[in-house]
Amino acid sequence: MDATVHKRRKHYTAGAVVWIIVEYASLIFFGLCAVLPIVSCVITAFKTEEEYQTTNVMTLPENWLNFDNFVKAFQTANMGRAFLNSFIVVACVLLVSILIGTQLAFILNRFQFPGNGLIRNLFLFASLLPGVAMQVTVYKIMTTLGLVNSLYGYIIMMCGTDVISIYIFIQYMENIPNSLDESAIIDGASYWTIYWKIMLPLLKPAIVTSCILKGVGVYNEYYAAQLYLMDKKLFTVARSLYMFVGPMGSKYNLICAGVLISLLPALIVFILCQKQIYSGIAAGAVKG
Amino acid sequence: MEAGSKVVRWAKSRKGQQAIICILFMAIPLLLLFVFTYLPFGEMVRFSFYDMKYATPREKWKFVGLKNYIDVFTRDDCFNALKLSLYYVVGALIQLALALYLATILSFKVRGENFFKGLMFFPYLISGIAIGFIFKFFYTRGFVFDTVLQWLGFELDNLPYWLRDQSINNWSLVATSVWRYFGQNMVLFIGAIMSVDAELYEAAQLDGANKWQQFKHIILPGIKTIVTLNVILSITGSLSAFEQPFVITDGANGTGTYFVIMHEIAHVSQKIGLASAMAVVLLLIIFACTILQKLFFKYLFRDAESEEESYAAKRARQKSEKKAARSKKGVA
Numbered sequence: 001m002d003a004t005v006h007k008r009r010k011h012y013t014a015g016a017v018v019w020i021i022v023e024y025a026s027l028i029f030f031g032l033c034a035v036l037p038i039v040s041c042v043i044t045a046f047k048t049e050e051e052y053q054t055t056n057v058m059t060l061p062e063n064w065l066n067f068d069n070f071v072k073a074f075q076t077a078n079m080g081r082a083f084l085n086s087f088i089v090v091a092c093v094l095l096v097s098i099l100i101g102t103q104l105a106f107i108l109n110r111f112q113f114p115g116n117g118l119i120r121n122l123f124l125f126a127s128l129l130p131g132v133a134m135q136v137t138v139y140k141i142m143t144t145l146g147l148v149n150s151l152y153g154y155i156i157m158m159c160g161t162d163v164i165s166i167y168i169f170i171q172y173m174e175n176i177p178n179s180l181d182e183s184a185i186i187d188g189a190s191y192w193t194i195y196w197k198i199m200l201p202l203l204k205p206a207i208v209t210s211c212i213l214k215g216v217g218v219y220n221e222y223y224a225a226q227l228y229l230m231d232k233k234l235f236t237v238a239r240s241l242y243m244f245v246g247p248m249g250s251k252y253n254l255i256c257a258g259v260l261i262s263l264l265p266a267l268i269v270f271i272l273c274q275k276q277i278y279s280g281i282a283a284g285a286v287k288g
Numbered sequence: 289m290e291a292g293s294k295v296v297r298w299a300k301s302r303k304g305q306q307a308i309i310c311i312l313f314m315a316i317p318l319l320l321l322f323v324f325t326y327l328p329f330g331e332m333v334r335f336s337f338y339d340m341k342y343a344t345p346r347e348k349w350k351f352v353g354l355k356n357y358i359d360v361f362t363r364d365d366c367f368n369a370l371k372l373s374l375y376y377v378v379g380a381l382i383q384l385a386l387a388l389y390l391a392t393i394l395s396f397k398v399r400g401e402n403f404f405k406g407l408m409f410f411p412y413l414i415s416g417i418a419i420g421f422i423f424k425f426f427y428t429r430g431f432v433f434d435t436v437l438q439w440l441g442f443e444l445d446n447l448p449y450w451l452r453d454q455s456i457n458n459w460s461l462v463a464t465s466v467w468r469y470f471g472q473n474m475v476l477f478i479g480a481i482m483s484v485d486a487e488l489y490e491a492a493q494l495d496g497a498n499k500w501q502q503f504k505h506i507i508l509p510g511i512k513t514i515v516t517l518n519v520i521l522s523i524t525g526s527l528s529a530f531e532q533p534f535v536i537t538d539g540a541n542g543t544g545t546y547f548v549i550m551h552e553i554a555h556v557s558q559k560i561g562l563a564s565a566m567a568v569v570l571l572l573i574i575f576a577c578t579i580l581q582k583l584f585f586k587y588l589f590r591d592a593e594s595e596e597e598s599y600a601a602k603r604a605r606q607k608s609e610k611k612a613a614r615s616k617k618g619v620a
Contacts, residue, residue: 278405
């Protein structure tokens with residue numbers, strides 16, 4: 001590998017060399033910009049109270065194995081409970097929205113019934129409405145339905161307000177040939193069997209992609225969580241960080257530890273599923 | 289009895305089964321769509337004509353006609369907030385340019401491509417509240433940002449208070465928004481660039497085209513649509529800028545964007561009518577932008593068809609080939 005690069009370098013013109021320098025300089029500079037805020041958090045999270053008070057924020061901690069802040073942050077924000085709640089919310093929302101999303105995509109893609117176009121347009125139009133603005137009146141409806149301050153109410157709302165992944169499913173289904181359905185029908189399969197035994201397994205890549213993106217989105221949802229989950233026992237991870245606002249607002253060694261704990265799941269998912277995340281973002285862009 | 293067996297026979301026929309599965313499969317999504325999107329939408333329009341709070345019983349709502357709408361345009365806080373979106377529009381354009389630049393670099397052969405891509409993308413996966421804390425810390429006097437600037441030779445005394453100084457604090461917030469989203473834009477553009485025919489690059493390289501020429505004549509035309517789409521989306525996105533000011537400054541010191549003010553009016557002052565009117569006004573602006581976007585695209589495509597017929601034809605052919613290949617894979 002090195003040898004071939006070396007060989008090619010002989011043919012590089014001065015302009016090309018300058019360009020290569022600019023390329024890498026840009027990448028390193030913007031890469032640093034992207035990690036600097038997070039790195040500074042990591043540095044501070046490992047500092048003892050005294051170190052934090054006396055040293056500059058960018059001075060490295062004396063002991064990189066000082067996990068006291070993490071333990072304390074975990075307890076203060078009651079993050080054990082928060083992780084459990086977040087897990088329940090993410091799992092339920094994904095299960096429900098993947099089921100209803102693929103089902104809706106199935107009938108919209110496979111059957112020409114009156115109202116098919118209308119339903120597609122209704123969903124398309126809904127995607128134009130910005131979430132924060134809608135919460136003004138969704139809040140009123142949630143209160144009326146008695147869904148405020150309960151985990152299942154929050155779950156139902158989260159399933160209902162984001163149905164965009166339907167587009168990814170429909171796109172994907174367009175590439176699954178109709179002949180598969182037809183041969184299954186000849187074999188006497190019902191439509192439910194076609195959906196459950198043929199479509200769902202074939203849709204797996206699309207489902208995985210949309211699970212990852214949606215899962216991260218639901219896990220990170222903060223605005224709706226702070227509107228609808230008031231009881232401390234119901235806090236999700238993102239919501240639980242709010243505990244650090246107020247009296248503890250300047251104890252950044254503790255706060256940084258809490259922040260880092262909260263982004264750990266997203267980091268793990270990111271490291272494991274980079275490819276799916278990138279392809280999901282590219283696929284989501286096509287819908288517009 | 290007769291009618292009953294008819295229904296059973298119908299339900300067993302293909303047509304009947306189709307109808308049943310359609311109704312079954314769309315009932316829940318449509319119900320959710322109605323309850324959480326169209327019902328609130330209707331209520332929003334209705335509430336915007338009333339003076340009311342969340343807890344006000346129905347019979348005590350006061351009909352005020354267009355007063356709420358007049359308020360939106362005459363109250364200082366609402367209208368000024370709308371002007372703040374201009375900061376975010378500028379930020380969004382910088383963000384797109386940056387994303388396009390880095391996407392271009394990363395789509396040529398570079399070392400550590402995945403590493404840099406991941407580094408710059410990761411901020412997109414951090415929750416809004418965590419970003420709030422990270423940047424409150426980052427911008428605090430004498431903390432991270434100031435320290436780095438001091439390393440570069442700036443005097444602390446000459447530096448402003450990044451979140452308090454009204455001449456700079458909106459730019460500070462816009463920068464966090466760029467930080468959060470540019471990686472996502474970049475990944476999107478890389479995806480688009482990758483879908484451009486690789487043969488075109490090879491041909492261009494053989495012809496001795498340099499990187500800039502490759503960018504201008506191959507990459508840019510190939511991803512024109514997606515870039516334009518994102519430019520337009522960024523305008524609607526800027527109008528609804530919310531999370532960064534909400535979690536970092538809570539709208540203090542003149543950083544309250546339209547949605548931050550709306551949130552306050554709705555959930556703190558509980559003026560639901562006014563907040564609804566604000567929401568409706570913004571929705572109308574967004575619809576206007578969307579319609580303009582549709583018209584613009586029609587214009588763009590008409591243009592593109594005449595100019596780049598051979599190119600478009602080539603892409604279409606490729607696309608259908610890809611499709612065929614994928615469906616083959618699907619069968620296997």
